[in-house]
Amino acid sequence: MPTKTFPGRYSSLADIAIFIRQAAEEAGLEGFAIYAVETAVDEACSNIIEHGYQGQETGEIRCTTLTDAKGLTIILEDRGRPFDPSSVPDPQLDVTLDERQAHGLGLFFMRQLMDEVTFSTRGPVNVLTMLKHKEHKTE
Amino acid sequence: MEISSTQFKHCDLVKIVGRVDSSTAPQMAEALNAIMDAGRYKIIIDFSGVEFISSAGLRVLVNAQKTCRRYNRGEVVLAKIPQNIYAALDLAGFTTLFQIFDEVITAVGYF
Numbered sequence: 001m002p003t004k005t006f007p008g009r010y011s012s013l014a015d016i017a018i019f020i021r022q023a024a025e026e027a028g029l030e031g032f033a034i035y036a037v038e039t040a041v042d043e044a045c046s047n048i049i050e051h052g053y054q055g056q057e058t059g060e061i062r063c064t065t066l067t068d069a070k071g072l073t074i075i076l077e078d079r080g081r082p083f084d085p086s087s088v089p090d091p092q093l094d095v096t097l098d099e100r101q102a103h104g105l106g107l108f109f110m111r112q113l114m115d116e117v118t119f120s121t122r123g124p125v126n127v128l129t130m131l132k133h134k135e136h137k138t139e
Numbered sequence: 140m141e142i143s144s145t146q147f148k149h150c151d152l153v154k155i156v157g158r159v160d161s162s163t164a165p166q167m168a169e170a171l172n173a174i175m176d177a178g179r180y181k182i183i184i185d186f187s188g189v190e191f192i193s194s195a196g197l198r199v200l201v202n203a204q205k206t207c208r209r210y211n212r213g214e215v216v217l218a219k220i221p222q223n224i225y226a227a228l229d230l231a232g233f234t235t236l237f238q239i240f241d242e243v244i245t246a247v248g249y250f
Contacts, residue, residue, distance in 0.1 A: 010162035093232030105194035
């Protein structure tokens with residue numbers, strides 16, 4: 001159960017990606033599934049840094065990865081402002097360029113790219129749990 | 140992330156290498172803004188060296204496209220997009236907002 005703690009700032013994102021890609025490979029994920037996990041975690045951590053920690057470059061993000069037969073589970077913990085996912089509307093993807101909003105894609109990516117996304121709190125700690133199933137090859 | 144820009148007669152080519160995330164997207168915005176601020180709105184972005192792009196990078200792309208397309212003065216087109224990046228752009232609905240070319244030379248010919 002590898003765990004690593006990163007400073008809550010954007011410059012940590014590249015290091016977090018290395019940690020997550022390695023976990024995804026070790027969990028047996030392949031191809032776009034690895035990229036998908038990297039994207040979901042990057043978006044989640046960007047949200048924590050921007051909204052949770054208000055871009056103050058304070059606080060930490062604790063990343064834990066768990067591998068089992070189902071696939072890869074990633075747990076992200078922070079002590080920033082709690083996040084209410086219901087406050088973010090789904091992005092409108094089928095509108096013209098002028099109507100297209102530049103925000104709201106992060107959470108959409110997390111939900112689209114992972115099989116399960118759960119937000120919870122444990123005292124002052126925000127806990128985000130994301131699961132990516134391993135693809136079972138059919139003969 | 141590294142960015143290089145080349146000015147052609149009818150368009151500008153921007154090559155991006157590395158990760159475009161919340162940390163580096165401002166750098167990409169700066170490079171695109173420098174071109175648009177100079178009054179040039181026909182921009183090709185060479186994606187062949189891009190390893191990763193998050194929604195922060197996509198925000199920069201859509202904002203640049205809005206600026207370039209205004210008054211019909213130009214547009215941003217994308218070239219040589221790696222498979223993973225294309226899948227992410229497609230999921231975000233971006234493949235209908237941008238002309239996409241397999242080769243930079245074809246994109247140059249488009250302008």
